[in-house]
Amino acid sequence: MKKFRVILGVDQTGAAISKGQKAKPLPLTVAVSEAHNHWYFRTCLKQKPLFLSEFKPQAVAEILDALEIRIDLADLAIVADCVLGLPQSVWGTRRGGSSSLWNLFSEAASFQRSGKEFGREVAEAFFQQLLKPRNRNVPKRKCEMLSGSNSLFQIRPYQKNIQTGTFRFWKELGQASEQWVHIWPFDGAPRGDQLKPWLFEGYPSLFWREELNLTHRNPELLRRAVKSKEWKFEMDTWNIVESSPDHADAFVLTYGAVSLQHRVRLCPSLNSWIPRTALQREGWILGLKS
Numbered sequence: 001m002k003k004f005r006v007i008l009g010v011d012q013t014g015a016a017i018s019k020g021q022k023a024k025p026l027p028l029t030v031a032v033s034e035a036h037n038h039w040y041f042r043t044c045l046k047q048k049p050l051f052l053s054e055f056k057p058q059a060v061a062e063i064l065d066a067l068e069i070r071i072d073l074a075d076l077a078i079v080a081d082c083v084l085g086l087p088q089s090v091w092g093t094r095r096g097g098s099s100s101l102w103n104l105f106s107e108a109a110s111f112q113r114s115g116k117e118f119g120r121e122v123a124e125a126f127f128q129q130l131l132k133p134r135n136r137n138v139p140k141r142k143c144e145m146l147s148g149s150n151s152l153f154q155i156r157p158y159q160k161n162i163q164t165g166t167f168r169f170w171k172e173l174g175q176a177s178e179q180w181v182h183i184w185p186f187d188g189a190p191r192g193d194q195l196k197p198w199l200f201e202g203y204p205s206l207f208w209r210e211e212l213n214l215t216h217r218n219p220e221l222l223r224r225a226v227k228s229k230e231w232k233f234e235m236d237t238w239n240i241v242e243s244s245p246d247h248a249d250a251f252v253l254t255y256g257a258v259s260l261q262h263r264v265r266l267c268p269s270l271n272s273w274i275p276r277t278a279l280q281r282e283g284w285i286l287g288l289k290s
Helices: 057-066 097-110 120-128 142-147 163-175 204-210 219-225 239-243 245-262 276-282
Strands: 006-010 026-035 038-042 076-080 198-201 232-235
Touching: 006 245, 026 057, 026 245, 038 245, 057 076, 076 245, 097 163, 120 163, 142 276, 204 245, 219 239, 219 245, 239 245
Parallel strands: 006 076, 038 232, 076 198
Antiparallel strands: 006 026, 026 038
């Protein structure tokens, strides 16, 4: 079973800046395996919260370099608060699978609305075109039904809208010059002979419930919730995650992935517990039991 030495948790934001030409930086937490069963969590650099400027390989390389983390890319896992997949009914004539997903990223990369590249209106227009005409139902994936997470096509109320943040991830993935990550579970399970990082779909609320036993997001309870674990845990500072809900979610994504890896549940045997449609079309949320 592949084990990662560095895990990045990335919270979503699709909020536009620079008149819609860019998006705000992404809240970030980095966990580094210092030794056997010993992880060190980084939430800040020079006493400032960690952010990822863009979801692109050069931005990831820059933040790792700034933190003086030297690893092979194959030892890196990224857990992003981002939908990776579409409901079976939405794929239509597309074949599905990793290649079709990257085609969608490329479409997002070139998509704009009224001269804007990012923002809620741009994202809504992009995903609306994927729906069949007169489709009044909100399509959902199997993993969304099981986890209680929101559909990518649910646009109101706006506080439940995840289109804007997901579109930002898709656009920046599509803007990269190459397919720089493997996407789980579309690309199978991580192996030791692969050279790229792995990207996982995370849902912070699931980890708040399942990994921390907290019924709702409360950053002030994090410190107490993470103490009783079998693996050793060290934090650079609690100030960031206790004061910022977005960084708290980034931390929980990272923490949940580390916890799953130690229980050999980060990448279990795919065919035994994930619906076949999820492997090729719908994707799956990390840590969700089928």
